[in-house]
Amino acid sequence: MGTSRWYNVFGRVAPGASAVILGAVLVVGGIDAESLPGAGKYHKAVKVAIEGVPYRIGQWVGTDVDTPIEAVKLLRPNEILHRRFVNTTTNETVALLVVHCTDTNDMLGHYPPQCYPAHGWRREGTQQTTLEFEDQLYPATEYEFNRMVQGREQRMSVFSFFVLPDGSIVADMKGLKSASGRKSASQLGAAQVQIVGGEDLPAEKRREIVHEFVRAIEPTIRVVAEGIKNG
Numbered sequence: 001m002g003t004s005r006w007y008n009v010f011g012r013v014a015p016g017a018s019a020v021i022l023g024a025v026l027v028v029g030g031i032d033a034e035s036l037p038g039a040g041k042y043h044k045a046v047k048v049a050i051e052g053v054p055y056r057i058g059q060w061v062g063t064d065v066d067t068p069i070e071a072v073k074l075l076r077p078n079e080i081l082h083r084r085f086v087n088t089t090t091n092e093t094v095a096l097l098v099v100h101c102t103d104t105n106d107m108l109g110h111y112p113p114q115c116y117p118a119h120g121w122r123r124e125g126t127q128q129t130t131l132e133f134e135d136q137l138y139p140a141t142e143y144e145f146n147r148m149v150q151g152r153e154q155r156m157s158v159f160s161f162f163v164l165p166d167g168s169i170v171a172d173m174k175g176l177k178s179a180s181g182r183k184s185a186s187q188l189g190a191a192q193v194q195i196v197g198g199e200d201l202p203a204e205k206r207r208e209i210v211h212e213f214v215r216a217i218e219p220t221i222r223v224v225a226e227g228i229k230n231g
Helices: 002-025 039-051 069-075 173-180 183-188 203-216 218-226
Strands: 060-064 079-087 093-101 122-133 136-149 152-163 190-197
Touching: 039 079, 039 093, 039 183, 039 218, 093 203, 122 152, 122 203, 152 173, 152 203, 152 218, 190 203, 190 218, 203 218
Parallel strands: none
Antiparallel strands: 060 079, 079 093, 093 190, 122 136, 136 152, 152 190
C-alpha cells in the first residue's frame, strides 16, 4: 500500500513540480568562467558526463522531461538533466535532476528550502544524511515538503547535494557559499543533484533508492569533482 501511494502521489506531483524543480536549481553561467586556464575544456567534459547518465538504472527506466525554452534562454546552464524514472517492477517513480553551472556564485539561493516554498510547498522537515561515493561517506540533505491541492495532501521528499571541482561534496548552501569564496571553485562552477520522490515509502527504502541512483551517476560526479587535471 505504501509503494502504491508513493507512486500515485508522485504521479500527481511530477507534472506540476517540473517547473519548480527547474526553478530550484537552474542558474546563469558566470561571465568570468573562461578566465581560468582549462575551464572551457573542463566545462565541456562535465557537459558530456551529464549527458552520459544512463536511461536505465537497474529496474528503473528514464524519460527526459522537457526544459522550457524560455528557462534555457534566461538561465543558460552549462548542462541540465531532468529525467523521470519508473520502476518496471513496482511502478515507483523518481525524478533525477543534475544541473551544472559555471560559477558557484550563480547557484547561491537556488536550492530546495528557498524555491519549493515559493511555489506552494511547505517544508515539513530537514534531515542531515550521508551519501556513499567511492567507498567514502559525504554529507547530503533530505528535505520533506507537503501541500494541499483541491483538498488532498501531496508529499514530496528531496535528497540534495552539491559537487565541487576541488573534490568536495557539500550538503547545503552553507557549504556552497564557503566554496564560492575560492577563486578556482567559483570559476569552475558546481553541480547540484536532486533525487525527488514521494515520501510515503519507509525511510530505509527511500535511502536504498537514493543510493542506487547515486551509484549510477558516480562517473558524472567524478568528472565534476576532478576539476582541472594537472598536465
